[in-house]
Amino acid sequence: SKELGRNSFQMYKASMNARSLERLSMQSRFQSALENGEFELYFQPLKCLVSSRLTSLECLLRWHDPNLGMISPAQFIPLAEELGLIVKLDEWVIDRACAQLAHWRKANIEIRHLAINISAQHLTQGDLVSTLRYALGKYNLSGTQIELELTECSFVSNFQRAKAVLTELKTMGVSIALDDFGTGYSALSYLTKLPIDILKIDPSFIAKIPDEYGNSEIVSAIIAMAKALKLHVVAEGVEKQEQMRFLQKLGCHAMQGYLYCKPLTQAAWYEFYQAEKLT
Numbered sequence: 001s002k003e004l005g006r007n008s009f010q011m012y013k014a015s016m017n018a019r020s021l022e023r024l025s026m027q028s029r030f031q032s033a034l035e036n037g038e039f040e041l042y043f044q045p046l047k048c049l050v051s052s053r054l055t056s057l058e059c060l061l062r063w064h065d066p067n068l069g070m071i072s073p074a075q076f077i078p079l080a081e082e083l084g085l086i087v088k089l090d091e092w093v094i095d096r097a098c099a100q101l102a103h104w105r106k107a108n109i110e111i112r113h114l115a116i117n118i119s120a121q122h123l124t125q126g127d128l129v130s131t132l133r134y135a136l137g138k139y140n141l142s143g144t145q146i147e148l149e150l151t152e153c154s155f156v157s158n159f160q161r162a163k164a165v166l167t168e169l170k171t172m173g174v175s176i177a178l179d180d181f182g183t184g185y186s187a188l189s190y191l192t193k194l195p196i197d198i199l200k201i202d203p204s205f206i207a208k209i210p211d212e213y214g215n216s217e218i219v220s221a222i223i224a225m226a227k228a229l230k231l232h233v234v235a236e237g238v239e240k241q242e243q244m245r246f247l248q249k250l251g252c253h254a255m256q257g258y259l260y261c262k263p264l265t266q267a268a269w270y271e272f273y274q275a276e277k278l279t
């Protein structure tokens, strides 16, 4: 049994080594991916449901691994969080997003708002205010052009710090969106305790419009509540005409989803913008 114990310990040690090796190699993979330009920002346009026009864009990260092909952010964002690399990745996105805004300004592309996703860990592990302030200065941009999308996970671990960071961002003119609304537990109190401007209804609710029992009532209640709190409401994952009509009827301000447009490369976005300008 002592022998067995030693064996299983050896096995344990071997698997630990394998795991830390894997971790190490993933860390250096991320690093080289950043350096080799394997990450790319895509842009998904949002449509105003009042004017039926383009209102803003959300930056969505893509990773093209030369061997594995395209890896979804749903896979690599949690991994980057686990490896402690997410702040670095967010910082890369912030720099690229701001560079893009400056580039579009030169090309006479008017983008009122560009939305950037910020990982929950960023509010406690990084210095978001300094990073953003630096990027705005570097590219000569106003904070009013930036929206930051956060999930309520960001507020759970350190509410006081989160509040201080958001308050500071507000003084820079930045807008704050609460992403994936409706999927968490305690978001309702955050809506009044934090300086939130925009509420993004999670696609899981939109997908069930209008068929599933009770769901339409929930969506309509969320929209009514958001409007009563003077928040801007965005519906995500809108894929069907009837979903859009339903949202429009309830006075939802904007929508995002394949019905209007999927996430685009920067070149495809440029074409989309030119076509949109003519209509």
Ligand code: C2E
Pocket (backbone or CB within 6 Å): 044, 059, 060, 061, 072, 073, 074, 077, 090, 093, 117, 118, 119, 149, 179, 180, 203, 236, 237, 238, 239, 256, 257, 258, 259, 262, 263
């Ligand atoms: P999210 O912020 O909720 O982003 C919306 C996701 O819904 C995107 O997936 C988008 O491609 C997808 N989507 C848009 N319209 C539709 C639709 O009509 N139907 C369906 N089924 N899906 C739609 P994506 O790009 O795979 O991103 C997944 C998540 O990864 C994001 O969810 C966000 O949490 C995270 N993420 C993406 N880019 C970044 C980034 O730059 N930084 C950070 N920290 N997280 C990011």
Ligand code: CA
Pocket (backbone or CB within 6 Å): 058, 117, 149, 179
């Ligand atoms: Ca988002």
Ligand code: CA
Pocket (backbone or CB within 6 Å): 179, 180, 181, 200, 202, 203, 236
């Ligand atoms: Ca979302």
Ligand code: CA
Pocket (backbone or CB within 6 Å): 179, 180
């Ligand atoms: Ca999300």
